[in-house]
Amino acid sequence: MIIPERIVEEIRQSAVNRANEGMLSPAALDFMYEEKLFKLFVPKELNGRMLPLPEALRVFERASWADGSFGWLVTIGSGGGFFSATLPPEQSKLLFGHDKAVVAGSGHANGIARPVQGGYVVDGQWKYCSGSTYASLFTANCKIEDGSGKNAVIRSFAFLPEQVEIIRDWNAFGLKATESHSIRVTEAFVPVERTFDIMSDPHYDDPIFRYPFLPFAQTSFAAVCLGICRHFLEEARAFATAKLADGTNVRPQHPQRMEKLIRTLGEKETGLQAVADELYETVERTWTEFIKQGSMEDRMEIEIDEICRRLSIDALAYAHAIFPLLGMPVLMEDHALNRIWRDLHTVTQHSVLVHGRD
Known part of the structure; x- marks a missing residue:
């Protein structure tokens, strides 16, 4: 994907302006x-782009290169396209067919759903719902209250924006604009037609909907880390290049430090x-095998x-290794390198990269 230079500049300049850093x-x-960056995994019948996983990952990387928050939102928003294949087809057309369809939500079962005629009444609260302020649809998991006292059945629910209260509590030190x-x-x-089971057979045949x-x-x-x-x-x-080119008011040790930085x-x-x-080779090879076999083997x-966990560890x-060589200027929170450094630390903290299959 090519992001026009004017858009990259717009995204990065917006991040520089601390007043706008939160959006x-x-x-x-x-x-x-x-x-259609929120619709990379939405079927073309629903006005989506429906990219293969290896191609979508390159979009995620490029978007994250432009800006961490921008890339994260593209990645998370695209992931919501999975639900277009599990909601009832008529609901999928209604909720995903328009140009500004984007999902925010959570996979944690923090809600309680009480069965009533025609559906459920739901109460709950969920954290870390990226893209919350402009989402056209919210999804979250709930435990079905059946009064039996047994292990509750978990089901996924789709909420319209007017049903949702946004609690503005995202105060992380990185990915601030998410x-x-x-x-x-x-x-x-x-x-009931706006509820679904994410483990059910998808209504569309694209292999991404069967990918673990x-x-x-x-x-x-x-x-995103990459x-x-x-x-x-x-x-x-x-x-470093700019520092070396500026010969004025430079302390004797600075050129040596900048040269070490460049090395x-x-x-x-x-x-x-x-x-x-190695990441892309692994993904492309296993994706091809997955499509051919129709399932993913444990070894894959x-x-x-x-490779994903190693890339996260290596990137960090x-x-x-670089940050201590940059000197005092990058300690300021409004410096681009400080912001990017914080974004990288925030992404690599995600549990799927820290703990993985453990």
Whole structure:
């Protein structure tokens, strides 16, 4: 995917402006709608792009290279397209068919659903719902209250924006513009046709809808890590080059430090490219096998788990090796390198990259 230079500049300039750091710019959001970046896994019958996983990962990487929050929102928003294949077909057309369809929500079963005539009444609260303020649909898991006292059945629910209260509590030190706030529903009626079982057979035949969740999440977030780390290394190289070119008011030790920085950058850029090549080779090979076999073998999931977690660890290690060589300016929170460094730390904290199959 090619992101026009004007959009990259718009996204990055918006992040520089601390007053707007908590949200995407309108131009960036419009670009996401125009390019259907929230609909990478929505069937073409529903006005989606329906990309193969390896191609989608390169979109995630490029978007994250432009900006961490932008890339994260593309990645998470695209993942919501899975529900277009599990909701009843008529609901899928209604909820996913329009140009600005985007899902926010949570996979945790933090809600309670009480059966009533025609559907359920739901109460619950869920954290970390990225893209919450502009979502056209919210999804969340709930336990069905049946009064038996036995293990509750868990089912997924789709809520309309007017049913959802957004609790603006996303105060993380990175990915600030993802608006990953908590949501709450109170006595919300959900008709049975807006509920679904994510383990049910999909209504569409694309292989992505049968792809296991954990490797899907791991590869997606690894691509985000890769894009952010590439941006960090590029920005650090530009920083060092500018410092070396500026011969005024330079302390004697600064040229040596910048030269060491450039040498270290070369090493880390080579290392990042090597692990990136391995990620894409693994994904493309296992994706081909998955399509051919119709299922994913355990050995394939192990391979994916290992490369995704290693990429996350390596990307963070490369940033740690570079950051101390940058000096005092990057300690300021409004410095681009500081912001990218925080975004990388936030992504690599996700449980699917930290714990994986453990």
